[in-house]
Amino acid sequence: MTVAATAAISLDQLPSHQWATVLEVSKPGDAGQRDVVLRLTEIGFVPGEVVRIVATGVPGREPLAVRLGHTTFALRRHEAALVRVMPGASNHG
Template structure:
């Protein structure tokens, strides 16, 4: 998966983003299962849309769950499988 600007090759899922590193949302996966599609809709409705800047500000133990994700001026708690649906490009400029 490559694009003209190389963004697709550098993209990772939000659950893989190191804590306190800014990133830009590229997209949200579009899974086949109805339950997962509902989750994607909820993520999109709360603001996980292309161009938004995000970072993980804290994570639980064990296994980094849940993740506290800063999106704009709001912090959301996401499970790792929820965060895995969001593709980001690490290294966005500081936001907010």
């Protein structure tokens, strides 16, 4: 296992307002997840994209307002958990 792999976390674990780089979207475990994974990929959660959580709902920190490029999306925590990121992206706009 590489150092990078050990530092990667799921998007739902990323602290608010910290930039990160998308590494991958998890492979779907079942038919229900397949639609979510496809949706996440279609809206731009692809390797190399920078992302950050800009706001969270109360209580339970859900939904998450996630900035991806120049667009903000609302994701449920279980959706964000499917996205693996590397915290500390420096290449954002």
